Structures are given as structure tokens and as C-alpha cells.
Amino acid sequence: MRYLPLSDQNRAEMLGSVGVASVDDLFADIPAAAKAKAKFDLSNTMSEMEVERVLSAVAAKNLNASQAPSFLGAGNYRHHTPASLDYIIQRGEFLTAYTPYQPEISQGTLQAIYEFQTQVALITGMEVANASMYDGATACAEAATMACRVTKRAKVLVSGSVHPHYRDVTATALRFMDMNIECLAPDPVGIEDLIGRVGPDLACVIVQTPGFFGHLNDYTALAEACHAAGALLVICVAEPVSLGLLKSPGAMGADIVVGDGQSIATPTCFGGPGVGLFTTREKFIRQMPGRLAGETVDENGRRGWVLTLSTREQHIRREKATSNICTNSGLIALAFSVHMTLLGEAGFRRLAELNHAHAALLADKLEALKGVKILPTAFFNEFAVQLSKPAAPVVEALAKRNILGGIPVSRFYPTYPELENILLLTATEMNTEADIDILVNALKEVLS
Amino acid sequence: MINTITTSGHRALQIEQPLIFELDTGGSTAVDLPAAPKVRTRLGDLRSDKPIGLPGLSEPEVVRHYTRLSQKNYSIDTGFYPLGSCTMKHNPRLNEKMARLPGFADIHPYQPQSTAQGAYELIDTLAHWLKTLTGMPAVAMSPAAGAHGELCGLMCIRTAHEANGQGARKLVLVPESAHGTNPATAALCGYRVESIPATALGRVDINAMRAKLSSDVAAVMITNPNTCGLFETECIEIAQAVHAAGAYFYMDGANFNALVGRVRIADLGVDAMHINLHKTFSTPHGGGGPGAGPTVLSAALAAFVPVPFVVRGANGFSVVEHAGTGAAQKSFGRMKGFQGQFGVFVRALSYILAMGVDGLRQASGDAVLNANYLRVKLSAELTPAFDGICMHEVVFDDSFLKNTGVSTLDVAKALIDEGFHPMTMYFPLVVHGALLMEPTETESKATLDQFIASLLALARKAKQGDQAEWFKGSPRLAPRRRLDEIQAARKPVLRWRKADVNVAVTKQAAE
Numbered sequence: 001m002r003y004l005p006l007s008d009q010n011r012a013e014m015l016g017s018v019g020v021a022s023v024d025d026l027f028a029d030i031p032a033a034a035k036a037k038a039k040f041d042l043s044n045t046m047s048e049m050e051v052e053r054v055l056s057a058v059a060a061k062n063l064n065a066s067q068a069p070s071f072l073g074a075g076n077y078r079h080h081t082p083a084s085l086d087y088i089i090q091r092g093e094f095l096t097a098y099t100p101y102q103p104e105i106s107q108g109t110l111q112a113i114y115e116f117q118t119q120v121a122l123i124t125g126m127e128v129a130n131a132s133m134y135d136g137a138t139a140c141a142e143a144a145t146m147a148c149r150v151t152k153r154a155k156v157l158v159s160g161s162v163h164p165h166y167r168d169v170t171a172t173a174l175r176f177m178d179m180n181i182e183c184l185a186p187d188p189v190g191i192e193d194l195i196g197r198v199g200p201d202l203a204c205v206i207v208q209t210p211g212f213f214g215h216l217n218d219y220t221a222l223a224e225a226c227h228a229a230g231a232l233l234v235i236c237v238a239e240p241v242s243l244g245l246l247k248s249p250g251a252m253g254a255d256i257v258v259g260d261g262q263s264i265a266t267p268t269c270f271g272g273p274g275v276g277l278f279t280t281r282e283k284f285i286r287q288m289p290g291r292l293a294g295e296t297v298d299e300n301g302r303r304g305w306v307l308t309l310s311t312r313e314q315h316i317r318r319e320k321a322t323s324n325i326c327t328n329s330g331l332i333a334l335a336f337s338v339h340m341t342l343l344g345e346a347g348f349r350r351l352a353e354l355n356h357a358h359a360a361l362l363a364d365k366l367e368a369l370k371g372v373k374i375l376p377t378a379f380f381n382e383f384a385v386q387l388s389k390p391a392a393p394v395v396e397a398l399a400k401r402n403i404l405g406g407i408p409v410s411r412f413y414p415t416y417p418e419l420e421n422i423l424l425l426t427a428t429e430m431n432t433e434a435d436i437d438i439l440v441n442a443l444k445e446v447l448s
Numbered sequence: 449m450i451n452t453i454t455t456s457g458h459r460a461l462q463i464e465q466p467l468i469f470e471l472d473t474g475g476s477t478a479v480d481l482p483a484a485p486k487v488r489t490r491l492g493d494l495r496s497d498k499p500i501g502l503p504g505l506s507e508p509e510v511v512r513h514y515t516r517l518s519q520k521n522y523s524i525d526t527g528f529y530p531l532g533s534c535t536m537k538h539n540p541r542l543n544e545k546m547a548r549l550p551g552f553a554d555i556h557p558y559q560p561q562s563t564a565q566g567a568y569e570l571i572d573t574l575a576h577w578l579k580t581l582t583g584m585p586a587v588a589m590s591p592a593a594g595a596h597g598e599l600c601g602l603m604c605i606r607t608a609h610e611a612n613g614q615g616a617r618k619l620v621l622v623p624e625s626a627h628g629t630n631p632a633t634a635a636l637c638g639y640r641v642e643s644i645p646a647t648a649l650g651r652v653d654i655n656a657m658r659a660k661l662s663s664d665v666a667a668v669m670i671t672n673p674n675t676c677g678l679f680e681t682e683c684i685e686i687a688q689a690v691h692a693a694g695a696y697f698y699m700d701g702a703n704f705n706a707l708v709g710r711v712r713i714a715d716l717g718v719d720a721m722h723i724n725l726h727k728t729f730s731t732p733h734g735g736g737g738p739g740a741g742p743t744v745l746s747a748a749l750a751a752f753v754p755v756p757f758v759v760r761g762a763n764g765f766s767v768v769e770h771a772g773t774g775a776a777q778k779s780f781g782r783m784k785g786f787q788g789q790f791g792v793f794v795r796a797l798s799y800i801l802a803m804g805v806d807g808l809r810q811a812s813g814d815a816v817l818n819a820n821y822l823r824v825k826l827s828a829e830l831t832p833a834f835d836g837i838c839m840h841e842v843v844f845d846d847s848f849l850k851n852t853g854v855s856t857l858d859v860a861k862a863l864i865d866e867g868f869h870p871m872t873m874y875f876p877l878v879v880h881g882a883l884l885m886e887p888t889e890t891e892s893k894a895t896l897d898q899f900i901a902s903l904l905a906l907a908r909k910a911k912q913g914d915q916a917e918w919f920k921g922s923p924r925l926a927p928r929r930r931l932d933e934i935q936a937a938r939k940p941v942l943r944w945r946k947a948d949v950n951v952a953v954t955k956q957a958a959e
């Protein structure tokens with residue numbers, strides 16, 4: 001087998017050194033009766049060529065977005081990836097390194113994390129960011145549990161604007177920690193009252209901008225209400241490209257900002273791996289989950305970076321840790337950071353402008369159609385539309401025409417008949433005007 | 449003392465590289481984008497034109513920046529990385545190539561299910577391998593890493609207890625040698641944690657465990673092979689005792705790489721076990737992640753599996769996305785966005801297909817052989833913490849350093865200058881000054897021999913006496929000497945700021 005360097009001669013010599021007759025003898029501690037049952041009806045080794053053939057055939061069964069105009073989002077976005085980005089993250093020194101526990105020979109990863117932390121803090125308008133969580137949904141759950149620790153309260157309020165996966169994962173986490181969560185109904189029209197619900201029992205309120213249905217909200221007044229009640233405000237950002245154009249959550253007064261960096265870091269990849277973004281205020285750093293890189297100096301006084309404040313983490317604190325996270329999303333965080341560096345301030349802004357312009361163009365063209373109503377008045381690159389028909393069959397009909405024409409909201413909310421006709425549409429810089437015309441024309445036919 | 453050998457501060461291939469923020473050339477970008485169509489904007493009053501503070505660089509500057517940073521990293525591609533418990537094995541590039549096929553990379557988790565049949569088939573095929581290799585009837589694919597898989601298993605366990613009227617069970621037993629994620633996870637799942645001591649042979653003290661088993665115990669979490677690199681010989685008796693007490697048996701499968709193709713977990717009496725795809729099945733660690741932690745489940749727990757999960761029907765595959773109805777009637781809910789770590793699944797399956805069941809069995813054999821070879825050869829100077837044959841990793845204690853003034857950490861740092869990544873240090877906690885080494889099956893005998901020669905020479909040097917100062921000065925040849933971790937924690941500087949600003953802010957944070 002090509003991945004195994006030992007030759008039979010090596011094995012024989014080494015077995016001799018160890019003093020056993022065969023490799024099987026090394027497994028003598030495993031109960032014989034259990035070993036005897038170990039029969040497997042599975043395939044044997046394959047050449048590289050064969051693996052490529054088998055997996056390419058599986059991949060070919062999917063309709064991918066390079067074959068069909070795609071308008072899908074809902075927390076997972078298709079953006080352009082510069083060629084140098086993939087080159088950099090495939091460098092073996094990044095790809096095949098472990099967590100940088102030995103700083104003298106891990107300065108590359110550590111400096112990159114420090115730059116990532118700074119970039120994430122800057123775009124969210126916050127003070128500090130950690131080195132990443134698994135994804136946006138788990139980062140949201142971590143934010144909720146951190147808010148409970150900080151406030152010593154046990155109740156969390158989740159807005160109907162929050163991505164249903166973020167909400168569900170947070171609800172799961174809190175339920176098992178015996179905390180309470182109140183989730184407001186999905187809010188496609190953007191009318192829910194949050195300020196009226198803030199009270200002294202709340203650890204935090206969780207909102208999202210742009211919201212799941214596309215609405216843009218200024219949560220400054222909500223932040224003030226939360227702070228007056230001793231609660232924290234958690235703002236989720238599922239599409240961080242929006243931060244190139246919009247008022248930052250930090251500027252609104254958020255205490256914790258979480259999100260998913262997938263849209264900037266990686267292709268859609270069927271939803272994973274992404275990278276959870278997690279930022280907060282400096283005064284809360286000792287309550288934060290996850291790894292942190294910090295600046296220091298070496299014995300020669302040269303600047304360098306180390307993992308720091310690890311007394312919060314599971315390998316030191318065990319059952320008293322702020323989180324159980326160990327492996328995080330390091331390489332995707334690097335990809336995020338590399339892309340942000342390639343873009344720079346000017347590129348990041350322009351990318352955001354371009355996204356919004358394409359979405360606005362799509363909205364303009366859809367407004368000319370009968371049976372389509374755009375729900376949010378203000379949006380970034382994604383918005384919900386109310387159709388004259390149930391959205392799920394419309395999407396199936398579009399797929400038959402080779403168009404990935406949005407996501408029926410019912411797939412997230414099957415028990416809300418009032419959401420049956422709502423379709424979620426996204427346009428990014430990847431959707432050309434020609435793509436948009438294809439979608440609009442097809443939608444016109446399907447709806448008529 | 450700052451290196452003053454060169455004017456630039458560089459030392460040949462070791463090139464100093466500032467932060468991207470210090471390289472800012474103002475206004476430039478490495479990404480040219482087409483012009484935006486002219487449209488009426490719809491941002492309400494949320495538009496912001498305030499500068500963000502991101503630096504602007506050109507493409508050559510960015511590529512050079514990261515290439516230089518990469519050269520300051522040790523990696524499995526460049527050398528031997530014997531980190532115990534971490535399974536730093538070769539990461540085949542075929543896996544990367546497969547994950548980048550547009551049919552896997554350029555698909556969306558919420559495209560119509562009829563257009564994603566290949567994605568569901570991939571998940572189902574990987575699930576089939578994991579279930580067959582472990583003999584377990586079900587697997588939860590959503591956990592994002594090992595620790596997340598532990599959480600998945602314990603959430604299934606707690607849900608099962610609640611469904612059976614056993615919700616009052618509030619205790620999880622974890623051996624002293626366990627990885628930190630085990631107790632941390634139990635706490636997140638609402639459990640109290642008590643530890644089980646080890647025997648002198650490095651195994652769970654089954655009598656001590658029996659004494660702690662009661663109607664209060666929800667689960668026992670045991671790593672097997674354990675973190676001392678030893679197979680828990682009484683595993684089946686442990687499972688029986690746990691079950692007799694009405695509790696479930698969680699096995700931490702971080703070390704499953706020692707067992708693949710040799711024994712099925714189901715035959716050891718296990719109820720739940722996570723599998724770190726980023727260890728056993730070769731997906732790259734990426735400087736910290738991502739990974740994936742699919743969790744296999746026994747029949748008693750299968751019904752509580754988190755959503756989403758793939759099912760095969762007459763018309764192909766579909767995905768069950770909502771708990772509380774149909775096939776997910778008893779599911780504990782959702783613990784991860786979308787469909788789990790799909791890109792990691794592709795890489796793992798690519799590796800599994802390449803290896804085949806025969807290759808996987810050979811791999812566990814070679815991994816265990818390599819570890820035992822290290823054990824025997826290194827015992828010439830080092831002191832193994834336990835007698836006898838080990839599994840895929842071997843742990844030494846620091847008694848060979850007694851009275852030398854040299855610590856485990858010092859030896860590890862000296863190994864860096866020898867061109868090797870250090871072993872895992874001071875873990876497991878039950879071994880004094882532990883040095884835990886896991887060579888994996890992807891290292892050649894020649895590499896092991898070089899490592900052995902270096903480590904034996906260091907041990908002999910330490911034992912000569914009067915060498916403590918020399919050791920404390922290691923490493924000398926790496927991009928950095930030892931870094932001041934105390935200062936880093938005392939006055940945390942966690943981000944770049946324009947000069948002077950950082951000083952004021954961190955002063956406040958330190959308080």
C-alpha cells in the first residue's frame with residue numbers, strides 16, 4: 001500500500017527488536033473472542049486512479065453550481081475564490097501542521113491566527129476575536145452559554161431573524177445545560193418586538209443581521225435596552241461579506257458577535273467545514289471559549305506569538321473549562337484570513353458593493369413579475385420573496401430547467417403553513433446579469 | 449539580545465516577516481473585481497462608509513507573506529511529528545484533489561435533494577464503512593470534531609435515560625488519564641464528573657470503578673486504547689459492569705487508529721464512540737482543524753441520533769432534517785449547521801477507499817509496530833511508564849531525568865533543534881512528566897532510527913550532569929527561542945493595533 005513505508009524486511013527486523021513473532025502478537029491484549037468476530041465485508045485497497053474514478057462518478061451525480069445558475073444562500077454562500085488562496089492553504093506547512101502548541105516552530109500558524117483575530121475584530125467592530133469555532137451555529141451556542149456565565153443568568157431570547165440552525169444548535173446546547181431559551185417565531189416581514197421583551201432575567205438576546213429573511217436592522221436601541229437590563233446582546237452574521245458595506249455589529253453595541261466565515265473562506269462544499277467567528281469585548285476575554293493567539297517576545301527579545309489564556313480551556317481546566325472545543329477550524333480560518341488579506345480594505349468594500357448591486361438588480365427584475373413580492377425593504381445580497389404559489393414545487397420546477405433557483409423557506413420551517421410560499425434568494429458577485437435573466441424568465445413561466 | 453548578524457534581520461532561509469497590517473501600502477488590493485451594475489441601492493440607513501482598517505496589498509506581496517509564514521512552521525510534510533494522541537500521519541494529496549471536484553466543492557447543502565444524490569451517497573458510503581468497521585448499527589455524522597462527537601454521544605445517552613425514566617442520573621465517571629475534553633464535555637451535558645483511578649499497570653481500576661457505579665451514574669467514558677497507549681484488557685468486563693448498573697458505556701475513539709480492522713467496537717460492549725476522521729482517517733489537521741467526529745451508536749442509542757441524517761429509500765437518498773417527526777421522532781435535535789463536515793467526509797472516504805480494509809488493517813499493525821519499536825529502542829535510556837507491549841503510542845515518565853535538573857519540556861525543546869517535532873508532554877496526567885509518542889504507520893524505519901538516535905543522545909547528555917543550563921537554552925536553531933508565555937497571559941495582546949493604542953487597552957484588560 002503506497003501510504004505505508006515499512007517493507008516486509010523492515011517489519012521482520014523490527015519484530016525481532018520487539019521480541020515478538022508477528023504483528024498479530026502485538027494485539028494480544030485484545031480479548032481473543034472479540035477479535036475472532038472481526039470480519040468485514042468491505043473493499044480492498046485501490047490505486048489512485050481507481051479512487052478518482054469511483055469518487056468522480058459519485059460527484060457527477062450532483063448538480064453543481066458551475067453547471068447551473070445558482071441563487072442559494074441561507075448561511076452558505078458561493079463567492080469567487082482567488083487562485084492564490086487555494087495555493088496558500090494547500091502549502092503543506094499550513095495544511096499538515098497540528099495546533100501550534102510548540103511556538104518556536106509554529107510561528108507561521110500563530111502569526112496567521114493573530115492576523116485573523118485582528119481582521120475579524122476589525123470587520124465586526126469588536127475588540128477581540130478567538131482563533132475560530134466549528135461554524136456559525138456552534139459559535140452562536142457558545143455565545144449563549146458565555147452570556148449565561150458572564151451574567152450568571154439562565155435565560156436566552158432568540159429573535160425570529162436568527163438562522164434556524166443557529167437557533168436549533170443553541171437550543172440544544174442550552175437544554176443540556178439546563179438553561180432556558182425562548183425562540184420567537186420566524187419573522188419574514190420584520191415586525192417582531194424585542195425591546196419590549198428584555199427583562200432582568202435575560203442573559204442575552206440573540207439577533208442576526210442581515211436577518212435570515214434578508215432584513216437589515218439597526219440594533220443600537222436593542223443594545224441599550226439589553227445593557228439597561230444587565231443582559232448582553234449577541235449579534236450573528238451569517239454572511240460576513242455584508243460587513244464590507246454595513247454598519248458593524250460592534251458599532252451597534254453588541255457584546256458578542258458570532259458568525260460563519262465560510263462565505264469568505266471556502267466554496268459552499270455542501271455546508272461544511274465552515275469557520276465559526278467569535279468576537280467580544282476585551283473585558284470578557286477570560287470568559288471566552290476557544291483558542292487565542294497572543295503577542296509576546298522570545299528569549300532574544302524578538303517578537304513572536306503563542307497560544308495564551310489557556311487556563312480557560314479543556315486541556316487545563318477540564319470540567320471547569322469555558323468550552324470543550326479542542327480541534328477547531330484552523331485551516332478555514334487561515335483561508336478566511338488569506339482572502340481578507342488579498343481583498344484588503346478596498347477589495348472588501350468593492351466585493352460587498354458588487355454583491356449588493358447584483359442582489360438589487362435581481363430584485364428590480366423580480367418586481368416586474370406578477371406573483372412575486374420582495375419582503376425586506378432593505379437587504380444585502382439575499383432576500384425573501386412571497387410567491388403566488390408554494391415555493392418548494394417552484395424550486396423543483398426550476399431545477400428541472402437546470403436552475404438552482406433559491407431555497408423554499410418551508411424546508412427550514414415545515415410546520416409553518418404561512419411560510420409555504422416564501423422563497424429565499426441570494427445573488428452574489430458570481431451571478432451575472434445573464435444568470436439573473438435566466439432565473440427571472442424561468443420564474444415567470446413557472447409562476448404563470 | 450537581538451540577532452545582529454545581518455542588516456535585514458533575516459538569516460538566509462529564515463526570513464522575518466512583519467504583520468500584514470505593517471505592510472499596508474494603502475489602497476491596493478490583490479483582487480480585481482468587475483464593475484458593479486448601476487442600480488438603486490436598498491441598504492436603508494445601514495450603509496457605513498467608515499474605514500474598517502484593513503491593510504491593502506498586491507497579490508505578489510500577499511503570496512510572499514504567507515509563503516514566508518508557512519516556512520516558520522513544522523509540519524508532517526516536512527518532518528516527523530510524534531505527538532501522542534494526535535495521530536500525525538501522512539495526509540495524501542489525492543484526498544485534497546477529490547474534495548475539490550466541483551461535484552463536491554461547488555454544491556449547496558440546501559439545493560433540491562434530487563440534485564444532490566451524489567452528496568448523500570458519499571455520506572451514506574462513509575457511514576457504511578464506519579458502521580462496518582465498528583460493527584455498530586448507527587452513526588451520527590454531524591459532529592465537527594472529537595470533542596463534539598463526545599457531546600453527541602452524551603446527549604444521546606442523556607436523552608435515552610430521560611426516555612427510560614432514568615433522567616435522575618447525574619454523574620459521569622471518567623478515568624484520571626482521560627483527555628481534557630471528556631470531563632469538559634460531560635459538564636456541558638449537565639453532568640457532574642468523578643474520576644476513576646488507574647492501576648499500576650496503567651489500566652482502569654475496575655474495582656474502584658465498580659465501587660462508584662450506582663443508580664446515579666449515567667455513563668462511563670473510557671478511552672481505548674487509553675491515553676497511556678495501552679489496551680483496556682478488561683474492557684468487556686467494564687462494559688458489563690456499566691450496563692448492569694443501568695449506565696451507558698462511552699468509548700473515546702481518538703485512538704481507534706490502533707484497532708481498525710482488528711476488532712469491532714460493538715464486540716467490546718460499547719454504546720457510543722466518536723471517530724476523529726482527522727486522526728484515524730488521515731484528513732489534515734490544518735494547524736488546528738477542521739476535523740470531523742462521526743459518532744457510532746449502539747441499538748440502545750440509535751433512535752436519539754441528531755438531525756440531519758441521510759436515509760435511503762426506493763427513489764434514492766433523502767435527508768431527515770427535523771427532530772420530533774417521522775424517522776427523527778426521538779432525535780435529540782441539531783448540534784451543527786447544515787450536513788456536518790462534508791469536505792472532511794470526502795477526504796476521509798478518499799483515504800478509506802485507497803487503503804481498503806486490508807490496507808487499514810495493515811496500517812493499524814504498522815502503527816503498533818512502530819510504537820513498540822520506539823518503546824524498545826528508547827528504553828535503552830528512557831524509562832517507559834508501563835511494562836509490556838503498547839498499542840499505537842508509548843509513554844515514558846521523567847524518572848530518567850531524575851537529579852539532572854533537566855525537565856521533560858527541556859528535552860522536548862532540544863528535540864526541536866534536532867529537527868523533530870516534540871512528543872506530547874505532561875499528558876496523560878497520571879504519568880509523571882509524561883513523554884507520549886505516537887509515530888503512526890506512515891513513518892519509515894529510517895526516520896524512527898534517526899529520531900531514536902537523537903533522543904537517546906539527548907537523554908545521555910542530560911544524564912551526564914551539569915547540562916541543565918544547556919537544555920534550558922533550547923531551542924537555539926528554530927525561528928524563535930523560547931517564548932515568554934507568562935507575559936503573554938499576564939498582559940494579553942490579542943490583536944494588532946496602531947502603536948500606542950494597544951498599550952492602553954491591554955492594560956485595562958489585564959485588570
Ligand SMILES: Cc1ncc(COP(=O)(O)O)c(C=O)c1O
Nearest residue numbers: 326327533593594595627629702
Ligand atoms: C484522547 C482524545 N480524546 C478526545 C480528543 C478531542 O478530539 P478533537 O480535538 O477532535 O475535538 C483528543 C484530541 O485531541 C484526544 O486525543
